Amino acid sequence: MRRSERHHLKENALAVAVARFQHRVENWGAGLAIGAGIGLAVLVLFGGYSWWTARAEASAGTLLAEALVVADAPVVPPPPPPVTGGGEDAAADTGEPPFVQPPGSYPTIEAKMSASLPMLLETADSYPGTPSGITARYRAAAALAALGRYDEAAGQYQRVVDDDETGVYGRMAILGLASVQMSRGSYEAAIALLEPSSVADADATLPVDGVLMELGRAYRLAGRADEARAAFQRIMDEFPTSLYFTNAERELRVLQIES
Numbered sequence: 001m002r003r004s005e006r007h008h009l010k011e012n013a014l015a016v017a018v019a020r021f022q023h024r025v026e027n028w029g030a031g032l033a034i035g036a037g038i039g040l041a042v043l044v045l046f047g048g049y050s051w052w053t054a055r056a057e058a059s060a061g062t063l064l065a066e067a068l069v070v071a072d073a074p075v076v077p078p079p080p081p082p083v084t085g086g087g088e089d090a091a092a093d094t095g096e097p098p099f100v101q102p103p104g105s106y107p108t109i110e111a112k113m114s115a116s117l118p119m120l121l122e123t124a125d126s127y128p129g130t131p132s133g134i135t136a137r138y139r140a141a142a143a144l145a146a147l148g149r150y151d152e153a154a155g156q157y158q159r160v161v162d163d164d165e166t167g168v169y170g171r172m173a174i175l176g177l178a179s180v181q182m183s184r185g186s187y188e189a190a191i192a193l194l195e196p197s198s199v200a201d202a203d204a205t206l207p208v209d210g211v212l213m214e215l216g217r218a219y220r221l222a223g224r225a226d227e228a229r230a231a232f233q234r235i236m237d238e239f240p241t242s243l244y245f246t247n248a249e250r251e252l253r254v255l256q257i258e259s
Contacts, residue, residue: 067119
């Protein structure tokens with residue numbers, strides 16, 4: 001083969017190799033561009049979600065704080081009417097200035113709960129599943145229970161359990177729900193809620209002595225005296241420094257009298 005032909009073939013091979021490399025670079029560039037676009041989109045979506053979540057939680061926190069100002073306000077009942085000697089002067093002016101409710105206070109617990117309840121429910125319903133929303137729903141359930149609206153309280157406590165099953169409020173809502181069930185006369189339902197949390201290796205989120213106290217009450221109200229006695233005795237044996245020790249001792253005396 002002539003030298004010129006060999007040189008021509010080498011040039012063609014080099015041209016082909018260069019063309020292939022340029023083609024690969026172009027393909028890589030397209031792939032990198034697509035990958036970069038996807039990555040940018042993910043960052044934008046993540047940033048937007050994070051911004052929205054932070055903004056929602058901030059708004060929920062503001063609503064919750066406003067509701068808790070009312071829910072935790074002091075109760076200052078008006079003084080009793082003055083005692084007079086009767087007769088024509090019974091309604092005479094005693095000289096005392098009329099009572100004025102202090103700003104930010106309420107005359108009764110019921111008045112305070114009634115005022116805070118709509119605010120708590122607004123927070124819970126506007127931001128369900130958020131920490132502030134769960135806290136608000138738990139407090140709303142407690143307010144409903146304090147107002148004697150047990151059916152509504154039970155529904156709100158159950159929603160807290162569903163939304164925060166393994167969280168602090170979800171666990172505490174079990175105690176609240178059990179208390180509401182006892183107030184409704186559903187003692188067996190209360191027992192079914194409390195028994196899993198009364199064992200020695202139960203979730204530490206709930207105080208076992210507190211659970212045993214409620215469980216003992218539920219057993220007693222359900223007519224299961226032996227089980228009630230065992231629950232109260234456990235408090236005295238296993239938790240000698242418990243705040244419920246004196247109550248458990250009293251309950252045992254009552255059971256002994258009734259037996």
